[in-house]
Amino acid sequence: MGKKKGIKELEIAVTLKRNHRESPIKKRIEKYDPKNLLEKTTVHYPDPRSWISPVFSEHFARLSFDFYQIDALDLAPLLLGKYLKRDEVVLQITEVEAYRQNDSASHGRFGITPRTAPVFGPGGHAYIYLCYGLHNMLNVVADKEGIGSGVLIRSCAPVRGLEVIQQRRGLVSDKPVLLTGPGKVGQALGLSTEWSNHPLFTPGGLELLEGPKPDGIVVGPRVGVDFALPVDISAPWRFAIAGSPWISAPKNTLS
Numbered sequence: 001m002g003k004k005k006g007i008k009e010l011e012i013a014v015t016l017k018r019n020h021r022e023s024p025i026k027k028r029i030e031k032y033d034p035k036n037l038l039e040k041t042t043v044h045y046p047d048p049r050s051w052i053s054p055v056f057s058e059h060f061a062r063l064s065f066d067f068y069q070i071d072a073l074d075l076a077p078l079l080l081g082k083y084l085k086r087d088e089v090v091l092q093i094t095e096v097e098a099y100r101q102n103d104s105a106s107h108g109r110f111g112i113t114p115r116t117a118p119v120f121g122p123g124g125h126a127y128i129y130l131c132y133g134l135h136n137m138l139n140v141v142a143d144k145e146g147i148g149s150g151v152l153i154r155s156c157a158p159v160r161g162l163e164v165i166q167q168r169r170g171l172v173s174d175k176p177v178l179l180t181g182p183g184k185v186g187q188a189l190g191l192s193t194e195w196s197n198h199p200l201f202t203p204g205g206l207e208l209l210e211g212p213k214p215d216g217i218v219v220g221p222r223v224g225v226d227f228a229l230p231v232d233i234s235a236p237w238r239f240a241i242a243g244s245p246w247i248s249a250p251k252n253t254l255s
C-alpha cells in the first residue's frame with residue numbers, strides 16, 4: 001500500500017453491499033492509479049510545527065460542484081491535501097474516512113430523517129452531526145442526490161489563523177493534539193449543526209479549496225464503527241497522508 005517514500009500502487013480490497021435485496025454480499029477490488037491521484041511535486045513536513053505555514057494562496061480555486069459527484073470511496077483520498085477555509089482560519093485535510101451507500105456504519109442506514117437529510121442531498125454540501133452531544137463532526141457529502149454517502153474529515157493541519165484555532169479549541173498548542181480528531185476539526189472551524197447542508201463550492205462561509213496532493217497515502221479500517229457488520233468494520237476506508245504527524249489515533253492500523 002502507500003509508503004512514506006511514495007506509492008507504487010494503491011490497491012484497496014473493498015466489500016460492497018449492492019443493495020438490501022441482493023444476497024450474498026459481493027466483493028470487488030477498487031484499484032487506484034497513483035498517477036491520477038498524486039502529484040510528484042510535494043512539500044514534505046518533517047516537523048509538526050512546519051505544517052502551520054505550508055504554501056497557501058488566496059488564488060487556490062474552490063472545488064467545483066462536479067468534483068463531488070463521485071462515489072465516497074473515490075472522493076475520500078482526493079480530499080487529502082485540500083484546504084478548508086472559514087473566515088481567517090485555513091486547515092489542510094490530512095485524514096478522512098469514506099461512508100458509502102448501504103454501509104452499516106453510515107448514517108445513511110437510518111434513511112432520510114431531519115438529521116440525516118443533508119447526506120442524501122447532492123455532493124459538495126456539508127453534513128454536520130453532533131456526536132455524544134459534544135462534538136460537531138464535519139462530513140463532505142459525496143455522489144448524486146439520493147445516494148446518502150459522504151466523507152468524514154478526521155484530522156487537519158493548521159495553515160492560517162492559529163490563534164483563532166487555539167481560542168476556539170481552548171488549547172494553546174501548535175502540536176498535532178490541536179487538530180487530530182473530527183470533533184477538534186469542527187471546533188477549530190467554529191461549526192455547529194446549523195452549518196449542515198452548507199454548499200462548500202460557493203464563496204463565503206465554509207469553503208473547500210484546491211491544494212497540493214500528497215505523494216503517499218496510507219489506508220486502514222475506520223475508527224469507532226464496532227457496531228457495524230463485520231464486513232464494514234474491516235473495510236479499509238480510512239485514508240491519511242503518509243508521514244504526516246497530523247493523524248488521529250490509532251495510527252498502527254494504517255499502512
